[in-house]
Amino acid sequence: MSNPASGNPCVGIIANPVSARDVRRVIANASTLQLTDRVNIILRALAALRALGVRQVLMMPDKVGISSLLLRGLARERTLGNAMPDVAFLTMEITSSAEDTRCAVRLMRAAGVCSILVLGGDGTHRAVVRELYLGSTADAPRIPIAGLSTGTNNAFPEMRESTVTALAVGLHATGRIPAERALAGNKLLEIDVNGGAIRDIAIVDAAVAFDRFIGARAMWKPDNLHSLFLAFGEPTAVGLSAIGGLLQPVSPRAPGGLAIRFGDGRAGSAGAIELTVPFAPGLIRSVQIAAWTAIEAGQALPVDLPGGSMALDGERELVFAEGDAVTVTLRENAFPTVDVPGCLHFAAQHGLFRHPATSQ
C-alpha cells in the first residue's frame, strides 16, 4: 500500500493498566481484562499501524506492567522479523494515577502526535479528553482520539477489534483520508464549581450523588443518586447512561442531551416512575425517576443539592459542600474522534486497500 506524502506521522497510545479493576468485579462479575490481553491488543494495533506506514508511536509509561510486557512482546516480534513501529515511552514521572494520563496527553500534544489511541473504559477516555479539552487554547489544533474498550462500563469507546480501529487511525494519520471524512465531533458536559474555581468534564454522564466522599469511586447503589446529566444515552448501553437510554434515548451524534431527577425513594416519597436498568454490568436495578427533560447545548444548569459528590462518567470524582455553586453545561462538537466505520467505508469506496496484482 502506498503511503501518500504526510511526513513521518506519529501516533500516541494511552493504555490504562488499572481500568476494569474496581469493586464491580465482586458485586456483579464485571470483566477483568488481564494485562497480557491488553498488551496483545496493543501489539495487534501496532502491527496494523505499521502496515499502513506509521513508524513512530509514543506510549504512556506505567509501573503496573503494560510497558514491561509490551517491551517483551516487541523484542519477540523483532526476533521473529515482524515489522512494528518504533515505540518510544514518554519520559515522565509515573504516579500510577489519572495524572499519568493527563501528563502523557500534554507530552503527546507537545510532540505533535496525529491522534491518540486510548485503551480504557469511559473514565480513561474522560481523562484524555479532559486534558485535551481543558488544557488547550481555543486555536490549538484539536487532536482526535480513537477509543478501545478495556473498561467496565463502556458507553463511550466502541467494542471493536483493535486491528480495525488501528487501521482507521493509520488511514487518518498517513493522510489517506481527509479530516472532514475521517473525524466526527462529540458532545461533552462541562462541570463548573464556583465560577471556574474547579472545571471538569464528562463525556457521557455526570451524576450528582448524596455521598460526600469519593470512596471506591464506582457507582453501584441507585439510591445514592440525586440527579443525572447525559451528553448521550443509548438503549444498548450499560451503566448510568442506560437510564437515559431506556427513558428517552439521545444518540451521541444528535444535538442536545438529557437531565434526569431521581425520586427520593429512601425518604418514602415515591418517584413518578420506576425504571429497570442495567445499572452496571450484570447488575439490573430499579431507579426512581421523578422527572426528566431534554437539555440544550450552552445552558449552564445548576446542581440543586446542597453538598454531595459528582460522578463523572461513572466514577465519583469531586465532592462539593453547602454554598458551592455547581453547574453543568452541554457542549456540542467539543472534541474529535476518529470515525472508525466512516474511515473504513471511505477506504473501501476509494479502493485504498486495493493494489495491482503482483506477478508471481
Next chain:
Amino acid sequence: MAANNPFPLSRDALLGCYRRMRTIREFEDRLHIDFGRGDIPGFVHLYAGEEAAAVGIMSHLGDGDRIASTHRGHGHCIAKGVDVGAMMKEIYGRKGGSCEGKGGSMHIADLSKGMMGANGILGAGAPLVCGAALAAKFRGKGEIAICFVGDGASNQGTFLESLNLAAIWNLPALFVVENNGYAESTSRDYATAVNSYVDRASGFGLPGVVVDGTDFFAVHEAAGEIIRRAREGGGPSLLECKMVRFHGHFEGDAQTYRANGELEDLRANHDCLKKLAAQLTSAGVASAAELADIDRQVLALIEQAVVDAKAAPLPSAADLLTDVYVKY
C-alpha cells in the same frame, strides 16, 4: 445511607476509625524513635503510612473473624483490637506482653481478638487463613478469615497455592495484597512478572479489586462489599491496596533505593491520616479541635504504654518452658 449523613459510618464510628489510625501512626513513630535509641531488642518493620488499609478493612470485622498478618504487623494488630499496652511490652520483650515478651514484633498474636499472629515468614499466613476460613465455613456463623500479604510476599508459592485452595473450597477468605511498591529494597516492577495481583487472582478464578489504599473510604467501601460477599457464601476474593510506607523497610534502613524527594512527596500528598482528617472536617463531621483532642489522647496512651513497658520485668529463664505446647 441517608441524605443527611453522607458517610457510610456513623460519626462515632468514623471518629473511632480515625483514633485507630492515629494510634497506629503514633505507635510506629514512637517505635522509630525508641529503636533508634537502642531501647528495643530484635527487628521492627513499621506500618506508618499504611493505616487506612488495616483500619478500613478491620472496621468490618468482629473478634470471631480471623486474620493472619505479616512481618509488618503492628497496624493489623491495633486495627484488630489487640491491646496497645500488651503490644508495646511484647516489642520491648517484657512480661505482660501479648506473648509474655518471648516473641517480639513479628510474633504478636491474640487469638481472643481473632489475630492469629504476625509472621516473620513471608507468605506463611496464607495457608493459615485457608485453615481458619475452612473452620469458619464449618462453624457456619458467617465468619471470615483475611490474609495480609506484601507485594513481595505475593510471589511466594504458599500464597499462590492458597489462592487455589481457597477457590476450590469456596472459602470465606479475603487475600489483601498490601502493595507499597517495595520488597525490602527491590522494586515491585523488577520482581513481579505480571504486575497485576488481580490477574493472578483471575488465574485461579477469584475476583480481584484494586483500591487506593491511602483513602480510608475507598478501602472501607470496597472491603465492605467483598467481606459481605464472603460472609454470605460468595467465596474468596483478592483486594489490592496501593499504599505507601513512611519509614524504611526495617528500622535502620538507609533507603538509598528511594527517588529524590520521594518520601517528602509521600508524606505531603499521600498521607492517609491527613486525607481522612480533611474529609471529616470539610464535611462538618468533626472539627479540627476534636481531632486534635483525639491526637492528644492517643499520644498520652502511647507514652503510658512505653513507660509501662520499660517498667515491666524481663521474662525469666523459667518462662522459657511455658507456652510451648497447647493443652487440648
